Amino acid sequence: MSALMKVDFWLLRWAILFIVIIAPIAGAVFYTDYSVTGFVIIFILALTLTQMDDKHKTRRFMLSLPLPLKLFFQARALVVMLIGVIWIVLEGFGRVIGFGDTHMAEIFIHASTQLATMFVLSPSVIAMLTLLKHPVIKWGATFIFYMMVVMMGTLMGVFTTEIFIYMEALGYILAAIILIFGILAFWLILMLANAIRTRVDLI
Numbered sequence: 001m002s003a004l005m006k007v008d009f010w011l012l013r014w015a016i017l018f019i020v021i022i023a024p025i026a027g028a029v030f031y032t033d034y035s036v037t038g039f040v041i042i043f044i045l046a047l048t049l050t051q052m053d054d055k056h057k058t059r060r061f062m063l064s065l066p067l068p069l070k071l072f073f074q075a076r077a078l079v080v081m082l083i084g085v086i087w088i089v090l091e092g093f094g095r096v097i098g099f100g101d102t103h104m105a106e107i108f109i110h111a112s113t114q115l116a117t118m119f120v121l122s123p124s125v126i127a128m129l130t131l132l133k134h135p136v137i138k139w140g141a142t143f144i145f146y147m148m149v150v151m152m153g154t155l156m157g158v159f160t161t162e163i164f165i166y167m168e169a170l171g172y173i174l175a176a177i178i179l180i181f182g183i184l185a186f187w188l189i190l191m192l193a194n195a196i197r198t199r200v201d202l203i
Helices: 002-013 013-030 037-056 059-064 070-097 104-132 135-166 168-202
Strands: none
Touching: 002 013, 002 070, 002 104, 002 168, 013 037, 013 070, 013 168, 037 070, 037 104, 037 135, 037 168, 070 104, 104 135
């Protein structure tokens, strides 16, 4: 799977360079507690990789490789997720050195809910853009799902932040639970997507 991830990292090298430069600046100057920039980046990265597949007709080639089919979804989702993590870390670093008055605890709470949302978004968007074939259904369903997840993730962030303000310990616990839920959802979505893709390829 590492070889597949290296290919996707190379395809997205421009995004990594952009993030390394822009994320600290965004964190220092434009950061808000309810930033959705990371979610937009996840969507753009997933869209870029799947559109490259469509443009260069790589699906047939990938299916011919002597690798388990499930590795392709896993590698792609992990690459997108890792780049999202880079954004959050560098954005948080920018917030620490920025102009605003912030605390590490607040950054941790916000990062936890953002990561949980990204864990749901990355495999879901990749799976929907890959498996859905009808253009209207593919774009409509993907966009609606994306907006719903972003809205729910933002609301979770707001709720967790408010809890943290009044009950700090409970805020930490809630943030950890949300993050664990996101990680579990990531792998469950990948398993479901792989099961559907295997069935489609067999048909």
